[in-house]
Amino acid sequence: MASKKVAPDLDINxxxxxxxxxxxxxxxxxxxxTRTRDIAEEAGINLALLNYYFRSKEKLFNLIxxxxxxxxxxxxxxxxxxxxxxxxNKVESIASAYIDLLIMExxxxxxxxxxxxSHPDQLLKTINAKNIITNSAFARQYQQGVKxxxxxxxxxxxxxxxxxxxxxxxxxxxxxxxxxxxxxxxxFNKLMTxxxxxxxxxxxxxxxxx
Amino acid sequence: MASKKVAPDLDINxxxxxxxxxxxxxxxxxxxxTRTRDIAEEAGINLALLNYYFRSKEKLFNLIxxxxxxxxxxxxxxxxxxxxxxxxNKVESIASAYIDLLIMExxxxxxxxxxxxSHPDQLLKTINAKNIITNSAFARQYQQGVKxxxxxxxxxxxxxxxxxxxxxxxxxxxxxxxxxxxxxxxxFNKLMTxxxxxxxxxxxxxxxxx
DNA sequence: GTCTATAACGTGATAGAC
DNA sequence: GTCTATCACGTTATAGAC
Numbered sequence: 521m522a523s524k525k526v527a528p529d530l531d532i533n534x535x536x537x538x539x540x541x542x543x544x545x546x547x548x549x550x551x552x553x554t555r556t557r558d559i560a561e562e563a564g565i566n567l568a569l570l571n572y573y574f575r576s577k578e579k580l581f582n583l584i585x586x587x588x589x590x591x592x593x594x595x596x597x598x599x600x601x602x603x604x605x606x607x608x609n610k611v612e613s614i615a616s617a618y619i620d621l622l623i624m625e626x627x628x629x630x631x632x633x634x635x636x637x638s639h640p641d642q643l644l645k646t647i648n649a650k651n652i653i654t655n656s657a658f659a660r661q662y663q664q665g666v667k668x669x670x671x672x673x674x675x676x677x678x679x680x681x682x683x684x685x686x687x688x689x690x691x692x693x694x695x696x697x698x699x700x701x702x703x704x705x706x707x708f709n710k711l712m713t714x715x716x717x718x719x720x721x722x723x724x725x726x727x728x729x730x
Numbered sequence: 731m732a733s734k735k736v737a738p739d740l741d742i743n744x745x746x747x748x749x750x751x752x753x754x755x756x757x758x759x760x761x762x763x764t765r766t767r768d769i770a771e772e773a774g775i776n777l778a779l780l781n782y783y784f785r786s787k788e789k790l791f792n793l794i795x796x797x798x799x800x801x802x803x804x805x806x807x808x809x810x811x812x813x814x815x816x817x818x819n820k821v822e823s824i825a826s827a828y829i830d831l832l833i834m835e836x837x838x839x840x841x842x843x844x845x846x847x848s849h850p851d852q853l854l855k856t857i858n859a860k861n862i863i864t865n866s867a868f869a870r871q872y873q874q875g876v877k878x879x880x881x882x883x884x885x886x887x888x889x890x891x892x893x894x895x896x897x898x899x900x901x902x903x904x905x906x907x908x909x910x911x912x913x914x915x916x917x918f919n920k921l922m923t924x925x926x927x928x929x930x931x932x933x934x935x936x937x938x939x940x
Numbered sequence: 941g942t943c944t945a946t947a948a949c950g951t952g953a954t955a956g957a958c
Numbered sequence: 959g960t961c962t963a964t965c966a967c968g969t970t971a972t973a974g975a976c
Contacts, residue, residue: 534959553762553848556952566961571953573959627847634844636905637837638763643909653910677911677921678928681900689895692902695846699853700863701887711887718888718939725935729928744941766970776943781971783941 535573537563543584547627550634551581585639589632590646595621600658607661608720615687615719622691623709629688653680665727672730682726686719745783748773753794757837760844761791795849799842800856805831810868817871818934825897825929829922832901839898863890875937882940892936896929 541563545554556577560567574580599605599613622628636643653659653676662679665671690697690712698708751773755764766787770777784790809815809823832838846853863869863886872889875881900907900922908918 549848550760550762550844552760555950557950567952568954568962569960575953577952630843630847633840633902633906634760637840638759640905643905647909654912674928675921675924677907678925680910681903681907682896682932684903685895685899686892689899689902690891692843692899693891693894695843695850695853696857697887697891699857700890702864711885714885715888718884721939722892722936725939726932729931729935765968767968777970778944778972779942785971787970 534563534565534569538565538570538573538580539584542580543588546581546584547588547625547631550631551638554581582642585635585642586646588628589642592628592632593647593652597652597656600652600656603657607658607665608724610658610661611683611723612720614683615723616716618687619712619716622688623712626691626694629692633692671727674730679723679727683719683723686715686722690715744773744775744779748775748780748783748790749794752790753798756791756794757798757835757841760841761848764791792852795845795852796856798838799852802838802842803857803862807862807866810862810866813867817868817875818930820868820871821893821933822930824893825933826926828897829926832898833919833922836901836904839902843902881937884940889933889937893929893933896925896932900925 538559542559545558545562549558554577556570557567559580560570563570570580574583595617596614599610599617602610605613659676662671662676666673694708697703701707703711748769752769755768755772759768764787766780767777769790770780773780780787780790784793805827806824809820809827812820815823869886872881872886876883904918907913911917913921
């Protein structure tokens with residue numbers, strides 16, 4: 521039995537090689553700026569093979585987009601719907617999970633936000649809208665906190681925007697941040713790691729602010 | 731003398747008409763997904779005219795990119811370097827100025843962040859790096875606050891990321907926010923307007939949090 | 941300055957040999 | 959399944975008439 525390979529796709533099948541290459545290139549350049557030839561080259565295969573396996577650039581893109589987007593959303597949904605954790609716990613988990621993910625794959629948020637601009641439907645299919653939020657344990661705990669006077673009576677959407685903004689925005693703006701802060705290799709990720717501990721503290725104060 | 735027109739470009743010259751159309755289309759779709767024909771059509775002129783005035787798609791894009799980006803940055807720089815206002819004042823001004831701007835032109839942040847991904851040099855030319863931050867009145871006031879124990883000793887970059895994240899991120903993620911929140915026409919902007927008052931309060935708490 | 945027509949090129953996709 | 963060669967098409971850019 522072959523050993524699990526973490527590193528490059530040496531002995532995995534061609535279909536997987538193409539998908540991995542497509543993911544990398546699409547994430548980096550977006551749909552419109554990506555040429556199928558780029559993907560083929562990245563995968564170390566011939567252009568014709570790409571169409572043999574996936575029929576078209578668009579079909580391949582849709583596949584990658586769906587996988588990336590649902591993976592990105594799933595993290596939130598799972599954490600938000602955990603009945604066994606406190607609101608504070610959920611905030612910590614979100615910050616921690618996303619920062620870990622985004623240190624590994626920093627292009628994901630910009631990729632998703634950019635492509636949604638041109639394929640807005642993709643989004644609506646994958647998410648089943650308000651239910652995710654309206655019916656989550658997270659929302660119930662938030663409203664409960666408001667009722668008990670522990671949380672300021674502010675629209676929960678503000679808090680969600682705040683939490684995601686604090687967590688995700690730095691990765692979207694990283695080229696600007698790195699220039700503004702004159703950061704060297706690795707310093708950016710060090711800052712992001714610091715934020716895993718800071719964001720829950722900031723969020724806690726935000727929750728109390730009227 | 732002709733009266734100032736806020737609305738459509740009826741009697742302005744062709745060059746300006748093309749630039750306005752190019753700005754609109756590039757902002758919406760990005761460089762790669764934009765076809766020069768789209769711009770020509772939007773401008774109500776012929777495709778050949780575009781090349782007559784601007785030589786190439788890329789030259790036209792660079793022009794728009796420079797204008798958009800420097801306009802976007804200038805707001806920060808001016809506010810950050812005002813010696814006559816307090817730190818708190820500056821936070822209010824940033825939130826207020828950017829939210830007003832982004833309600834009018836919500837595509838700007840995503841446009842800038844996306845295009846910097848492919849043209850990272852453009853950025854470095856326009857910003858003269860660390861000086862903007864390191865030498866600003868804002869930075870001095872921040873360090874002063876830390877020294878006096880009024881502000882928690884946290885890297886100023888964190889605070890900048892927080893402030894911009896709270897202000898700008900909702901516009902970048904607006905399609906997602908609108909679905910998650912099941913928002914109707916206009917409700918999103920109403921939320922953003924609320925944030926003009928809330929962000930300074932949240933920022934104030936964040937500044938104190940160790 | 942503005943248009944129509946077209947050249948020149950890049951890219952997605954397929955035919956067909958192996 | 960994989961490759962080379964090529965087609966078909968869309969897009970940028972220009973030539974040339976008005």
